[in-house]
Every structure is written in structure tokens, then in C-alpha cells.
Amino acid sequence: MNIVGIAACTSGIAHTYIAKEKLMKAGQALNHTIHIETQGTIGTENELLAQDIAAADVVIIAADIKVGGRDRFEGKKIVDIPTHIAIKSPKALLNKIQAELGI
Amino acid sequence: MLKELELKRHAMTGISYMIPLVVASGLLIAIGNIAGGNPALISNYKSSYTLWEAAVTLGVYGMGLIPAVMSAAIAYSIADRPGIAPGLLMGMIANAMGAGFFGGMLGGYMSGWCVNFLKKNIKVPIWAQGLMPMMIIPLLSSIIVAFIMFFVIGRPIAVASFALTDMLINMQGGSKAVFGAVMGAMAAFDFGGPVNKVASLFADGLLINGVYGPEAIKICASMVPPFGVALSWLIRKSRYSKSEADNIKIAFPMGICMITEGVIPIAAVDPLRVVFSCSFGAAVGGSLIMLLDVASPVPSGGLFIVPAMQNPIGFLIALGVGSVITALLLVALKKDAVEKQNDGEDDEEEDVDLSGINIK
Numbered sequence: 167m168n169i170v171g172i173a174a175c176t177s178g179i180a181h182t183y184i185a186k187e188k189l190m191k192a193g194q195a196l197n198h199t200i201h202i203e204t205q206g207t208i209g210t211e212n213e214l215l216a217q218d219i220a221a222a223d224v225v226i227i228a229a230d231i232k233v234g235g236r237d238r239f240e241g242k243k244i245v246d247i248p249t250h251i252a253i254k255s256p257k258a259l260l261n262k263i264q265a266e267l268g269i
Numbered sequence: 270m271l272k273e274l275e276l277k278r279h280a281m282t283g284i285s286y287m288i289p290l291v292v293a294s295g296l297l298i299a300i301g302n303i304a305g306g307n308p309a310l311i312s313n314y315k316s317s318y319t320l321w322e323a324a325v326t327l328g329v330y331g332m333g334l335i336p337a338v339m340s341a342a343i344a345y346s347i348a349d350r351p352g353i354a355p356g357l358l359m360g361m362i363a364n365a366m367g368a369g370f371f372g373g374m375l376g377g378y379m380s381g382w383c384v385n386f387l388k389k390n391i392k393v394p395i396w397a398q399g400l401m402p403m404m405i406i407p408l409l410s411s412i413i414v415a416f417i418m419f420f421v422i423g424r425p426i427a428v429a430s431f432a433l434t435d436m437l438i439n440m441q442g443g444s445k446a447v448f449g450a451v452m453g454a455m456a457a458f459d460f461g462g463p464v465n466k467v468a469s470l471f472a473d474g475l476l477i478n479g480v481y482g483p484e485a486i487k488i489c490a491s492m493v494p495p496f497g498v499a500l501s502w503l504i505r506k507s508r509y510s511k512s513e514a515d516n517i518k519i520a521f522p523m524g525i526c527m528i529t530e531g532v533i534p535i536a537a538v539d540p541l542r543v544v545f546s547c548s549f550g551a552a553v554g555g556s557l558i559m560l561l562d563v564a565s566p567v568p569s570g571g572l573f574i575v576p577a578m579q580n581p582i583g584f585l586i587a588l589g590v591g592s593v594i595t596a597l598l599l600v601a602l603k604k605d606a607v608e609k610q611n612d613g614e615d616d617e618e619e620d621v622d623l624s625g626i627n628i629k
Contacts, residue, residue, distance in 0.1 A: 230277075
């Protein structure tokens with residue numbers, strides 16, 4: 167699958183980046199193409215590129231707070247989860263999404 | 270129904286926007302008070318004032334802004350940009366009425382919902398559509414929610430808020446220790462998860478009301494787990510596997526900055542013992558903080574803001590005792606680690622119920 171996503175947590179200094187790391191690792195391990203943008207307290211980092219979003223099969227938003235720039239994903243399939251799911255079981259999450267999308 | 274309201278997500282958004290402001294304001298007050306010997310606030314800008322008076326004054330301005338920022342961020346989280354104007358206004362009302370942080374939160378929810386309701390239900394002719402976001406929604410939502418704040422809920426929240434503050438200030442001996450223990454245990458219980466956030470929200474709310482003890486408990490309880498785990502590893506290395514040891518080496522410096530999350534990988538392997546040891550140590554730390562009258566006007570920053578606290582030595586004692594207790598409990602309760610055969614670095618996953626997840 168081609169995956170893009172956003173990670174954002176309340177304090178914006180720890181869970182945000184752990185969630186990103188976990189999703190990236192799981193995605194790479196399962197041979198997906200994955201790009202995750204972080205919206206921490208420092209601001210947006212690794213901003214998603216338009217072509218990556220266009221190519222994405224699914225958008226994963228792992229956030230405990232409101233994320234910015236949702237309008238970029240109009241017409242895309244979006245999965246909303248709290249960060250702890252991405253942290254605790256990223257591979258199961260990706261497998262479930264893949265099974266549901268049937269890709 | 271309740272889940273659809275997403276109360277928690279909006280509150281968390283509010284807090285995430287508020288934290289940097291609280292930290293900056295709290296530190297300005299602390300620095301000004303320490304360096305300038307509790308200077309007076311600037312009351313007249315036409316006469317001269319010192320640098321430290323300016324620092325404290327700015328910090329107090331910042332503290333006064335907190336209910337407004339909290340309220341605006343919650344309203345923004347619910348209703349996007351149109352929520353900000355009524356949200357800021359409701360926070361100012363809450364602050365002025367003494368309904369503080371909790372009043373600001375409520376004002377924020379009401380502003381957001383009101384804006385969404387108006388967006389959905391007001392239909393205007395096409396020529397007037399530009400007026401909707403510019404005039405109609407901000408004005409109407411402000412009027413409606415302001416009426417509720419001023420005349421209905423503002424006063425009761427203010428009264429409740431004062432009563433709570435009063436109660437906490439006048440607590441004595443035993444109840445102080447129990448309160449500290451409960452706060453400490455809650456703040457450490459899930460390493461930055463939902464239970465911790467409840468304790469944290471409570472402490473932040475009291476901070477705005479001028480009660481600084483709970484913040485010190487929160488800071489201590491966030492640092493006891495990483496310090497305790499690191500100490501237990503130093504005492505008995507065999508209790509941890511090699512990959513756990515690597516995690517501890519990261520968790521400790523994170524702990525200095527008051528980030529507890531580094532302990533999560535350790536807790537994931539052996540949740541019961543680790544959570545119990547950490548919560549117990551943090552509860553003892555919390556009690557000591559209350560009994561030693563430690564207080565922190567700054568809500569986060571770890572060891573770096575200890576000098577800004579009231580009774581910093583007391584804080585270090587509470588932190589030290591809590592960490593030692595956590596460490597000893599870990600050494601006593603944990604079994605020696607068994608090295609795993611596969612190198613699979615943090616490959617283990619917890620079983621999480623994924624059935625509620627929908628792809629939209």
C-alpha cells in the first residue's frame with residue numbers, strides 16, 4: 167500500500183514522534199510505502215508532499231488532538247486513531263487496514 | 270452520543286495549545302521573583318520600572334490569558350477558525366469572573382458547539398454569504414454564549430472554583446498526604462496516558478487558581494518512573510534484558526526533561542510489576558511534596574525548573590525518596606530477564622482491540 171499519515175499528541179514532544187517511528191518501521195517491515203508528517207508543539211515537520219498524498223491508498227491520522235490541514239485529504243480514505251494504537255500495535259493496524267481495503 | 274462529542278480530543282487540543290504559554294508565563298514569574306526579590310507588578314507605565322518587575326508583570330499577563338487560550342483552542346478544535354473569536358471572548362469572561370480554567374473550558378465547548386449549530390442552521394441568501402463568517406456567526410455566537418457565561422453558569426463555576434481552591438489551601442496533615450499520594454499515583458499510573466492527563470488537567474486548573482502544589486506532584490510523578498527504573502537497573506542489572514537496558518539509557522535523560530514515556534517499553538514487557546512500583550513510588554513522592562509544602566508555578570520542564578519552585582530542596586527529597594522506593598520495589602518484585610532468542614527489536618506488539626477503527 168501507499169500510506170501517508172499525520173502523528174500528533176497532546177504535549178507534542180514524545181508520543182507524536184514515537185507514533186511516527188512505530189508506523190514508519192511497521193510500514194517498511196511490511197513493504198508499504200509510508201510517509202508520516204509530525205505536528206508537534208514545535209510545528210509541522212516532514213510535511214507531506216502533494217504527490218505522496220495523491221498516490222496514497224489510505225491516510226492514517228494518529229492523533230489525540232485536532233490536526234491541521236485535513237482538507238489536503240479530500241476524497242481519500244481516512245483512518246482516525248489515537249496515538250496509543252499506533253504505538254502499541256502498528257503492524258496489526260496496518261494489516262487490518264490492508265485487509266479491509268482489499269489491496 | 271457522548272463519544273461523538275469527542276470531549277477529550279477537544280480538551281487535549283486546548284491543553285496542547287496552552288502548555289507553552291503556561292510554561293513561559295510561569296517561568297517569567299519565577300525568574301522575576303527569584304532575581305528581583307518578589308518585585309511589585311507594574312501599575313503605571315509612565316513611571317520607571319525594573320527588568321524584574323517587567324518579567325513578573327508579563328508572566329501575570331500570560332497567566333491571565335490562559336483561560337482565553339484554552340477556551341479558544343477548544344472552540345477551534347470543535348468549529349475550526351470561526352470558533353476562535355467567541356472562544357477568546359468566553360475565556361476572558363471566565364478569567365474576569367474568577368471561573369478560571371474550568372470556566373474557560375466550558376466556554377470553549379459552548380462556543381464551538383454554538384458556532385457549529387449556527388453554521389448548520391442559518392441560511393442566508395447568496396449575496397449575504399460573505400457576511401456569515403465575517404459578521405453573523407462571530408457576533409451571534411458571542412452574544413449567545415456570553416449571555417450564558419455572564420448570567421447563568423459563570424457565577425456557580427467561580428464559586429465552586431473558589432471552594433475547591435480554599436479546600437486545598439486549608440488541607441492539613443493526613444488529608445494533605447492522602448491527596449498527594451492519590452495525585453502522584455494517578456500521574457504516574459499510565460506514563461502520560463489518559464489517567465495521567467486527568468491528574469494533569471486538575472493540576473493545571475489549580476495552577477491558574479494560584480494553587481501550585483499539585484503541579485509539583487505532577488512533575489515529581491513524571492520523573493519518578495524513569496529515575497526509579499534507571500536506579501533499579503544500576504542496583505541489579507540482571508533484572509533487565511539488553512534491549513531493555515538500551516531503553517533505560519534513553520528513558521533516563523528523557524526523565525530529566527520530565528518525559529515519562531521512555532518507561533513505556535519497560536512497562537510493556539512486565540506491566541503489573543512496573544506500573545505498581547512506579548505508582549507506589551510516585552504516591553510516596555506526592556505525599557512528601559504536600560507535606561513539605563513544595564509548590565511549582567511552572568507546569569513542566571523537569572529538573573531544569575526545580576530552582577523556580579517553592580522549597581526546591583523538598584522537591585529533590587520527594588523525588589529522591591520516590592525514585593529509591595520505586596527502584597527497590599522493582600528489584601524486589603521483578604524476576605531476572607530472560608534474553609530472547611530472536612533479535613526482534615521491539616517487535617512485540619500488544620493486543621489492542623482494533624474493531625472500533627473505521628476507514629472513512
